[in-house]
Amino acid sequence: MASITTSDGTQLFYKDWGPKDAQPVMFHHGWPLSADDWDNQMLFFLSEGYRVIAHDRRGHGRSDQTDTGNDMDTYAADVAAITEALDLRDAIHIGHSTGGGEVARYVARAKAGRVAKAILIGAIPPVMVQSASNPDGVPMEVFDGMRSALAANRAQFFLDIPSGPFFGFNREGATVSQGMIDNWWRQGMAGGAKAHYDCIAVFSETDFTEDLKAINLPVLLIHGEDDQIVPIANSAHKAIKLLKHGTLKTYPGLSHAPFATHPDIINADMLAFARPA
Template identity: 80%
Template structure:
């Protein structure tokens, strides 16, 4: 574990485990979490002989609680800074939700040879918010509600999200994990309120259409059919049509947090994709 300092002076926390000459797999967490959300994946891919890396996005977890730079362009630049500092080459980048947007923007701009493949899990691209060009998107009022809830009582809001739609624990037949709920809250409360507030606009309003069209490496989309946070109809079902070399796998009945609730299933599918020729 260590830190790097970006050109604008922000300290970013990261974990870097495994042989430094092995193929890197880098994980990008969702809002408002941290690298710890990838514990199951980090341990699994480490055991399979990979070098595994995960960072806390600026304003999240153990990285600096920045009041500026909380936007997708800066997030992607931060990833590039980590990739350069650790000399990551032919890396597989795996992103969940907001992290999927981060991977998309980074992949579209990455230095030649840095990235081999991308995996987007419950990811936000192409664009979440409703507009004239995206009429079936999510209404801005929903994201405004997030901002109000965060501002008034962030601690309570960060209990309600994982207790309800994030993991599908609001469904009648859900097998509820109190550990996942508390771990989500722990990670979220470690970050900065200002950065989390700004990130709502970053994940809801950023348009990744051109990024998706520019990616020239294979992309695997994994999405839960019952994703209540990033509905599949407005995300993966559209994004798959924009990439040059993409594949979409849909999981019936699974939620937004499917890689945490079903790690064995998701890990196996990612590993198969990585090992394909």
């Protein structure tokens, strides 16, 4: 398996497919998943002539199950280490949910020439948790409940999420895919419980306001209007106001993971944004 070792000794697994001289597209997965969540999109962009890269975040998938470094600054530093090791230039970074926050933090700090564009799907920025400065955010009790459920029975918790709100399978008339549920569970259970527990605070409490303001590159925000995990009013509708060169595209009735449930629609829109005008 391909991997790099970071400055603190953590091994990070990654996939790297396609011509090494093609424009790179790097994918950043959500909690508590892995690079495998992007199989469809990696095959799609590969078929369009791109070089495609996806990594397992530390503590997730096949990367080391670290008990430290599970914070957004370290996640972004890990991305920088991979992009430098692979010498990715003019890359398009695509992130989902927590991965969208990772992209925002990395892109805001990336060295000149490393990044061309970014796409954030169902992403957590600017900040999820409710506070005095974010009164319409998600109450802390929700995230405390997630921590309790993970600690009590992670295996069951990781069935409940994809069976219900993540893909919108709890909505009347939804076409439920058992394969997608099982694959979500498989990816989640491959990671480390400590990292997954820590990451709940990371995705709920990290404030990306200044990151969004600092990005000077084109950013496409993709968000399902029926996102039950990262409500659109508290995320994309706020994030678009902070971006200098942002485009917001929303999808009525679609869930937190529209790229998974409706790849034909989302892939085409991402490709149109990725290609030079």
